[in-house]
Amino acid sequence: MLWKGRPNRLAGVSQVAWPWQTDGMRQMLLTAAAAASFVLPAHAGEPAEIPSPGEIAAAAPARDWVPIAPSDLLVMDLAPGAAGEPRRVVIQLMPPPFSQGWIANIRKLAAAHWWDGTSVTRVQDNYVAQWGDPTEKKPLPAGLAVVSENDYVMRGDAPRWQRFSNLLIPHSDIQRYTSFEAGWPVAAEGTPDSARRWPVHCYGMVGVGRNMSPDTGSGAELYAVIGHAPRHLDRNIALVGRVVSGIEHLSSLPRGSEALGFYKDEAERVPITSIRLATELPAAGQPKFEYLSTDSESFAKYADARANRRDPFFIRPAGGADICNIPVPVRAVAAK
Amino acid sequence: MLWKGRPNRLAGVSQVAWPWQTDGMRQMLLTAAAAASFVLPAHAGEPAEIPSPGEIAAAAPARDWVPIAPSDLLVMDLAPGAAGEPRRVVIQLMPPPFSQGWIANIRKLAAAHWWDGTSVTRVQDNYVAQWGDPTEKKPLPAGLAVVSENDYVMRGDAPRWQRFSNLLIPHSDIQRYTSFEAGWPVAAEGTPDSARRWPVHCYGMVGVGRNMSPDTGSGAELYAVIGHAPRHLDRNIALVGRVVSGIEHLSSLPRGSEALGFYKDEAERVPITSIRLATELPAAGQPKFEYLSTDSESFAKYADARANRRDPFFIRPAGGADICNIPVPVRAVAAK
Numbered sequence: 028m029l030w031k032g033r034p035n036r037l038a039g040v041s042q043v044a045w046p047w048q049t050d051g052m053r054q055m056l057l058t059a060a061a062a063a064s065f066v067l068p069a070h071a072g073e074p075a076e077i078p079s080p081g082e083i084a085a086a087a088p089a090r091d092w093v094p095i096a097p098s099d100l101l102v103m104d105l106a107p108g109a110a111g112e113p114r115r116v117v118i119q120l121m122p123p124p125f126s127q128g129w130i131a132n133i134r135k136l137a138a139a140h141w142w143d144g145t146s147v148t149r150v151q152d153n154y155v156a157q158w159g160d161p162t163e164k165k166p167l168p169a170g171l172a173v174v175s176e177n178d179y180v181m182r183g184d185a186p187r188w189q190r191f192s193n194l195l196i197p198h199s200d201i202q203r204y205t206s207f208e209a210g211w212p213v214a215a216e217g218t219p220d221s222a223r224r225w226p227v228h229c230y231g232m233v234g235v236g237r238n239m240s241p242d243t244g245s246g247a248e249l250y251a252v253i254g255h256a257p258r259h260l261d262r263n264i265a266l267v268g269r270v271v272s273g274i275e276h277l278s279s280l281p282r283g284s285e286a287l288g289f290y291k292d293e294a295e296r297v298p299i300t301s302i303r304l305a306t307e308l309p310a311a312g313q314p315k316f317e318y319l320s321t322d323s324e325s326f327a328k329y330a331d332a333r334a335n336r337r338d339p340f341f342i343r344p345a346g347g348a349d350i351c352n353i354p355v356p357v358r359a360v361a362a363k
Numbered sequence: 364m365l366w367k368g369r370p371n372r373l374a375g376v377s378q379v380a381w382p383w384q385t386d387g388m389r390q391m392l393l394t395a396a397a398a399a400s401f402v403l404p405a406h407a408g409e410p411a412e413i414p415s416p417g418e419i420a421a422a423a424p425a426r427d428w429v430p431i432a433p434s435d436l437l438v439m440d441l442a443p444g445a446a447g448e449p450r451r452v453v454i455q456l457m458p459p460p461f462s463q464g465w466i467a468n469i470r471k472l473a474a475a476h477w478w479d480g481t482s483v484t485r486v487q488d489n490y491v492a493q494w495g496d497p498t499e500k501k502p503l504p505a506g507l508a509v510v511s512e513n514d515y516v517m518r519g520d521a522p523r524w525q526r527f528s529n530l531l532i533p534h535s536d537i538q539r540y541t542s543f544e545a546g547w548p549v550a551a552e553g554t555p556d557s558a559r560r561w562p563v564h565c566y567g568m569v570g571v572g573r574n575m576s577p578d579t580g581s582g583a584e585l586y587a588v589i590g591h592a593p594r595h596l597d598r599n600i601a602l603v604g605r606v607v608s609g610i611e612h613l614s615s616l617p618r619g620s621e622a623l624g625f626y627k628d629e630a631e632r633v634p635i636t637s638i639r640l641a642t643e644l645p646a647a648g649q650p651k652f653e654y655l656s657t658d659s660e661s662f663a664k665y666a667d668a669r670a671n672r673r674d675p676f677f678i679r680p681a682g683g684a685d686i687c688n689i690p691v692p693v694r695a696v697a698a699k
Contacts, residue, residue, distance in 0.1 A: 109445065152611045153566050179678075230489050230591045241678055255566045255591050255687050259672045262679045275488045275618040282611040336595045342515075342577055343598045349685070351591050 079338040080329050084356040087325035092317040093210065094360070095119055100305035100314060101137060101268065103158075105147070105276055106298040116273035117305075117314050118233050118251075119357070122209055125226050126267045128174035129235050132246035133267060137304050139168040141247065146296035147280060151288025153254030156277035157236055159247055161296060167247060175242050179262050180225045205350035207321035211269075212350045214261065226266040229256050229351035233268040253278040256351040271316050271357045315360035329356065415674040416665050420692040423661035428653040429546065430696070431455055436641035436650060437473060437604065439494075441483065441612055442634040452609035453641075453650050454569050454587075455693070458545055461562050462603045464510035465571050468582035469603060473640045475504040477583065482632035483616060487624025489590030492613035493572055495583055497632060503583060511578050515598050516561045541686035543657035547605075548686045550597065562602040565592050565687035569604040589614040592687040607652050607693045651696035665692065 078086070099122070105114035120130050136142060142158070145165070149157040205214045205227065215224035228234070233251050237244030244265060251270050270277070280297060283290040290296050305313045319326050333353045335344035414422070435458070441450035456466050472478060478494070481501070485493040541550045541563065551560035564570070569587050573580030580601060587606050606613070616633060619626040626632050641649045655662050669689045671680035 150615075152614055239675060258685070258688060259669075259677065259681045261681065263672075263677050278488055279486075279615050279617055281615055333595075336599075339575055341595065341599050345595045345597065349594070352594060 076339055077337040078332070079336070080332040081356075082338075083325065083329045083332050084319055087319055087323065087329075087356075091320050091323035091325040092358075093320050095271070095316045095318060095357075097305035097313050097315070100271075100316065101133065101302060102305050102308060102314060103142070103273075103302045104300040106300055108276075114273070114276040115314075116251075116276050117271050117316070118268045119271045119316070119318075120268045121211060121226065121266065125211070126235075126265045128172050129244065129246040129265050129267050132171045132174070133249075134304065135168055135170060136247055137302055138307070140301065140303075141165070141168055142299050142302035145299050147277070147299065148283075148296055149250075149287060149289045150253070150277070150280045150282050152282045154252075154257065154288065155250040156253050156280060157248065157250040158299060159236065159249065161293070167245060171245050171247075173242055174244070174265070179241075179265055180223055207326075207353075207355065210318045210321050210355050212353075212355070214350070225262055227256070227350060228252055228258065228260045228266065229269075229354065230254070231270040231274050231354070232266050233270060234260065235265040235267055237264060251277050256349075271318075272314065272359065311362070315362070316357055317360055318358075319356040321355060326355075329353075412675055413673040414668070415672070416668040417692075418674075419661065419665045419668050420655055423655055423659065423665075423692075427656050427659035427661040428694075429656050431607070431652045431654060431693075433641035433649050433651070436607075436652065437469065437638060438641050438644060438650060439478070439609075439638045440636040442636055444612075450609065450612040451650075452587075452612050453607050453652070454604045455607045455652070455654075456604045457547060457562065457602065461547070462571075462601045464508050465580065465582040465601050465603050468507045468510070469585075470640060471504055471506060472583055473638050474643070476637065476639075477501070477504055478635050478638035481635050483613070483635065484619075484632055485586075485623060485625045486589070486613070486616045486618050488618045490588075490593065490624065491586040492589050492616060493584065493586035494635060495572065495585065497629070503581060507581050507583075509578055510580070510601070515577075515601055516559055543662075543689075543691065546654045546657050546691050548689075548691070550686070561598055563592070563686055564588055564594065564596045564602065565605075565690065566590070567606040567610050567690070568602050569606060570596065571601040571603055573600060587613050592685075607654075608650065608695065647698070651698070652693055653696055654694075655692040657691060662691075665689075 099120045101118040101120060103116040103118065105116065108114055120133065121127075145158065145160045147156060147158040148161045149155070204216070205212065207213065208224070212227050212229055213224045214227045226232070230252055233249055235244035235246050236248035236250055246267065249267070251274065253274070281295070282288055283295065285291050319329065330348065330353045332338075334348035335346065337344060435456045437454040437456060439452040439454065441452065444450055456469065457463075481494065481496045483492060483494040484497045485491070540552070541548065543549065544560070548563050548565055549560045550563045562568070566588050569585055571580035571582050572584035572586055582603065585603070587610065589610070617631065618624055619631065621627050655665065666684065666689045668674075670684035671682065673680060
């Protein structure tokens with residue numbers, strides 16, 4: 028009906044974006060599209076529909092999904108909401124080689140139950156939600172490392188840019204690339220085989236708050252991105268993980284009225300009941316997640332579909348996607 | 364202090380991003396930077412600090428600020444919040460030539476008080492908040508136009524890309540550009556003097572919900588972007604405005620648990636008390652806003668600073684910004 032404006036196909040999996048393709052990239056995307064056979068089986072008499080990115084991910088075979096080790100999951104329980112509803116946020120910590128100094132600190136802080144009784148202290152619209160000790164005086168556990176800014180950028184083994192050259196994003200003057208490494212969005216500059224690369228700030232990524240000096244972030248104060256990707260924070264703050272479940276418990280919190288979104292009154296802060304590594308929870312209560320391997324053909328098809336929506340709602344495919352418009356699919360694994 | 368993790372400079376004005384510069388763009392940015400004299404007057408003995416983007420905007424002379432006509436402001440009052448607090452969202456409608464067919468409908472809907480008693484029906488995390496008539500049966504006022512998809516892209520006068528060539532974003536294969544036109548983020552493809560251009564989805568932009576057919580959006584169902592810029596919606600849905608105040612009253616709403624973030628129960632929907640053009644409000648209660656002219660030198664300096672944060676917190680400037688990481692500064696004008 029003409030005026031029933033409910034856009035029931037406006038979404039599914041959310042965003043795709045910028046068309047930064049070289050001719051080579053375009054050719055690879057076309058090849059991938061041809062190989063992908065983007066038509067779902069149709070019932071007799073029904074037109075075939077091109078699947079959405081979410082449908083492509085959902086149809087990926089089990090072998091393309093990678094389990095996330097419980098030892099890499101940080102489980103943050105906020106105080107229950109106004110109606111008593113539980114508010115659990117689950118964060119996946121990054122694998123090596125990224126940010127391991129801070130992540131070692133975070134494991135120690137969780138083991139010491141250091142965050143219990145701290146709070147979400149800051150929610151700034153279109154930017155970050157941040158948590159930690161609002162007094163800034165709670166003693167930290169012994170043995171935390173001071174991590175230097177050099178670790179913001181990795182200089183180790185070359186990443187696998189080649190595998191996802193169809194997703195590389197060349198910049199016009201300084202050569203810069205983005206791709207996925209073991210399930211994480213990363214960028215590099217120089218040449219595609221450069222070993223200098225870093226994880227990038229996308230929606231839901233978790234980083235380490237710090238003061239002015241680059242080595243002042245311990246990992247005790249963390250933030251999650253709840254807005255448009257703040258690219259200017261890349262290489263300026265350490266990223267340590269991403270929210271894989273419950274981001275809405277942070278993104279839908281009231282915004283703070285003080286500068287930078289800090290809450291004005293103590294009563295506004297959202298208490299943190301506990302933060303634990305999943306391995307410390309009872310086995311039956313441990314959350315289980317898996318992500319779509321970014322080395323899989325399924326992911327290549329998914330990424331292509333994010334860059335070129337061809338499912339029925341869309342009229343004009345965008346022709347490309349920025350790295351943060353290709354969120355790596357993560358899903359909960361049902362308990363057996 | 365080393366472990367007091369409160370990153371009191373993590374933010375201010377929020378994000379900057381992608382380094383998509385040609386050599387020419389880089390040169391223009393360097394020239395702009397040199398001309399801008401980025402050093403604030405320092406007191407004796409204090410080091411000079413490079414201003415943040417927000418500080419640059421705040422220091423812009425009065426002549427660089429453009430008043431927004433009250434006839435272009437749509438005032439949406441949601442039912443008061445849990446603590447009785449008012450929840451007002453103010454939307455600026457786009458100027459010609461963009462989306463005027465839908466905007467004419469929206470003016471008629473507001474004049475008919477059509478939205479009074481409707482509600483926010485959908486909030487999908489990292490995507491959109493959407494409002495309108497949840498029954499999809501409320502009769503629309505007479506005289507609304509059916510607007511065709513052709514109006515998603517303008518083919519009229521050439522935009523002023525030249526003025527902001529330092530902000531143009533060249534794409535590698537299809538030539539695509541972004542810039543600002545009369546205070547709005549727009550994109551084009553073809554050549555920089557192309558007349559084919561369209562407004563782009565950034566955080567806070569407001570668009571017209573529709574069904575599968577491109578001409579099914581009347582303007583009665585609207586949405587605001589509350590996440591990473593959904594570039595794939597550009598040219599697929601009509602944009603009609605942007606939230607200039609109160610976006611937090613939409614972005615901090617609970618997310619809906621149904622598909623696409625629709626609320627499951629009627630009680631979850633957020634009632635809309637009224638939507639009015641500001642001109643229909645009592646003169647004393649009319650909100651007044653102004654935006655920083657995107658044709659001004661102040662804006663050029665602001666945009667450059669968004670692309671290259673040099674204020675004290677930052678270690679490595681990003682080297683560029685995407686169009687949605689240069690939000691046009693808008694501020695309330697105090698009543699006299």
